[in-house]
Amino acid sequence: MSNFSNVSRRRFITLAGASAGAVFLKGCLGNPPDTLTGRTSSAVAVPVANLQPEEVPEVTTAKLGYLPIVEAAPLIVAKEKGFFAKYGMPEVQISKQANWGSARDNVKIGSGGGGVDGGQWQMPMPYLISEGIITDNVKVPMYVLAQLNTQGNGIAIGNKHLGKGLSLKIADQAKVFSQLKAEGSKFKAAYTFPKVNQDFWIRYWLAGNGIDPDAEVELLTVPTAQTVADMKRGAMDAFSTGDPWPQRIVADRTGFVAALTGEIWKNHPEEYLAIRKDWVDQNPKATKAILKAVMEAQQWCDNFDNRQELAAILAQREYFGIPEAVLIDPLMGKYNLGERTVDDKTLAPLYWKDEKGSVSYPYQSHDLWFLTESVRWGFLPKDTLSKAPALIKQVNREDIWREAAKELGVATADIPTSTSRGVEEFFDGTTFDPKNPQAYLDSLKIKRS
Secondary structure (H helix, E strand, C coil): CCCCECCCCCCCCCCCCCCCCEEEEECCCCCCCCCCCCCCECEEEEECCCCCHHHCCCCCCCEEEECCCHHHHHHHHHHHCCHHHHCCCCCCEEEECCCHHHHHHHHHHCHHHCCCCEEEECCCHHHHHHCCCCCCCCCCCEEEEEECCECCEEEEEEHHHCCCCCCCCCCCHHHCHHHHHHCCCCEEEEECCCCCHHHHHHHHHHHHCCCCCCCCEEEEECCHHHHHHHHHCCCCCEEEEECCHHHHHHHCCCEEEEEEHHHHCCCCECCEEEEEHHHHHHCHHHHHHHHHHHHHHHHHHHCHHHHHHHHHHHHCCCCCCCCHHHHHHHHCCEEECCCCEEECHHHCCECCEECCEECCCCCHHHHHHHHHHHHHCCCCCCCHHHHHHHHHHHHECHHHHHHHHHHHCCCHHHCCCCCCCCCEECCCCCEECCCCHHHHHHHCCCCCC
């Protein structure tokens, strides 16, 4: 574990084209006050990138929102380890959002109105925001710039269902769902925002086990911060959310984890970095500077030798505000699921590479799955599939990712040559071929469309 000591915050300005000398950075620059904070952090010497004139950012600041789940790690690390400053943007702010609704509202008004320029998003939120679907018909065009991570989510279940066969593959539906129905009630399953990632994961798990989530389950939206408390008081039977909250539920002996999302769909796309189109178009070099900082942070996060330090950074009060011990095991791929254990680094949150290749690169084929799944559940109209190729090209800016990766010096072998990752496989044997999304829809037994 890295040595941590109190250090005073040093303000500095990174000049583009500066020599590659080292400057000392204190984590989370920009947080008041300008004296000793009393918190512990890592003092790190980060060389300032020797930027070429054409790489000099137009601005030194941006405001990016995040939620306190492991998906946010690259943004937090890019700030704490000085990577934003390294690429000429020392004043980037990362702003904790109260919930996904707040993040949506804040990106709608932008940083100029007191909100944010972009940040961490569940998919397909950038598309729903771009089309005005979740912003009161006000279109706020967004660009998807990178995938932040894969895996790191789970389906937590309340302790009252221990021993009833609720696992990746449900042994006996009658023990839970039929019994509740006979009692005049329904299984209550929650997620943090409707019609996006965590809603999709629990729907897929249920439907893959032959349970119609709309007919047989009561679906609820609950903010991440309320997860543990609501599970304790029995307000819900299940919760789909990101680490560390499923593990916190197990640690508090409030529930167990039926399935990791990495078991439902191994190496699945999780959350993304997306920024308002107008900000990116106005600040193309600053956008690439942000991307380079995030990419370097992703590489740092993916080194398991850094995971103990990563847990310590995320655990701090201004970020997750939870015990470091709750974070470290899942970050290492060690899961106490309550009724079983998993020790597998390939199922840990991954940030730069996984068994299929790049994690950071925003595959357009993954965006197509999210849009197709939206059609499956009636969240988007059926003609979305015919419009999807054009819409994805508008929102997904994988070309900017490639440019940033080349400027960063990413090895050619680590830059995907195709916008498609190919055929995807799920725990129930279903496959998704991005060349034929309609065939995927046709193959599904439980769906709205």
